[in-house]
Amino acid sequence: xxxxxxxxxxxxxxxxxxxxxxxxxxxxxxxxxxxxxxxxxxxxxxxxxxxxxxxxxxxxxxxxxxxxxxxxxxxxxxxxxxxxxxxxxxxxxxxxxxxxxxxxxxxxxxxxxxxxxxxxxxxxxxxxxxxxxxxxxxxxxxxxxxxxxxxxxxxxxxxxxxxxxxxxxxxxxxxxxxxxxxxxxxxxxxxxxxxxxxxxxxxxxxxxxxxxxxxxxxxxxxxxx
Numbered sequence: 001x002x003x004x005x006x007x008x009x010x011x012x013x014x015x016x017x018x019x020x021x022x023x024x025x026x027x028x029x030x031x032x033x034x035x036x037x038x039x040x041x042x043x044x045x046x047x048x049x050x051x052x053x054x055x056x057x058x059x060x061x062x063x064x065x066x067x068x069x070x071x072x073x074x075x076x077x078x079x080x081x082x083x084x085x086x087x088x089x090x091x092x093x094x095x096x097x098x099x100x101x102x103x104x105x106x107x108x109x110x111x112x113x114x115x116x117x118x119x120x121x122x123x124x125x126x127x128x129x130x131x132x133x134x135x136x137x138x139x140x141x142x143x144x145x146x147x148x149x150x151x152x153x154x155x156x157x158x159x160x161x162x163x164x165x166x167x168x169x170x171x172x173x174x175x176x177x178x179x180x181x182x183x184x185x186x187x188x189x190x191x192x193x194x195x196x197x198x199x200x201x202x203x204x205x206x207x208x209x210x211x212x213x214x215x216x217x218x219x220x221x222x223x224x225x
Contacts, residue, residue: 014057017101022053024100028093029074038078038085048073067094155192155199156215161222164206173203173211189214 026049033040048070055066067090075086155177162174162181171186177194182201184190189202202214209224 017105018053018057020104021056021097021101022050024097025049025053025093028096029089032089032093033078036085036089038080038089040077044073044077048077070094155194155196156213156218156220158194159192159201159213159215159220159222161211161213161224164211164224166206171203171206173206173213175201175213 026046029045029049030042033045051073052066052070055069056062058065070090071082071086074090075082078085078089080086158177160176162176164174165172173184173186175182175184177192180192182190182192184201184203186203186206189200191198191200199216200214201216204212204214204219206212211222211224213220213222
């Protein structure tokens with residue numbers, strides 16, 4: 001992304017953050033004063049919230065300057081005791097503003113995310129089109145049988161299939177984990193003891209020389225030995 005676009009997004013983000021803090025702090029201060037039935041004047045209250053929000057935007061030390069300044073402003077505006085009236089009003093209002101700001105930033109979309117990823121998507125689409133054009137003029141190639149999947153789960157990787165016996169109405173698979181063998185019916189499951197705790201293994205299907213097991217919810221294909 002070009003530098004000037006990044007600076008524009010940064011400026012917009014800072015302005016939006018300041019505006020939200022100013023509005024939220026003004027609202028929460030007004031609500032707290034109304035709840036406590038303190039005397040106040042609206043314009044000085046808005047000015048105090050504006051000043052505190054502006055000071056809070058200073059990197060590193062802004063918050064530590066804004067809070068004491070807001071204490072003094074609310075103390076003068078309400079003409080009440082600095083402690084606990086002014087301190088309680090400012091402390092709770094700032095806490096509510098901070099929580100709402102964090103929630104908003106967590107769920108707000110990131111500007112320019114789709115714009116930055118557009119070139120990659122364009123390249124992927126171009127490559128896919130070229131691949132389709134190349135393959136349309138080639139003779140069909142017989143598909144190779146799927147190879148057994150590589151287990152991604154540590155427990156699944158330590159399981160080995162010793163054999164499958166097929167009866168008239170059912171099939172049984174014998175698996176080994178550690179030094180213990182387990183026999184599972186087709187469609188059924190069992191619980192094995194592992195270093196990570198109990199793990200559920202289910203016999204999904206058997207076809208040809210492969211057996212498919214569900215290990216802790218992940219289907220893994222094993223080759224018969």
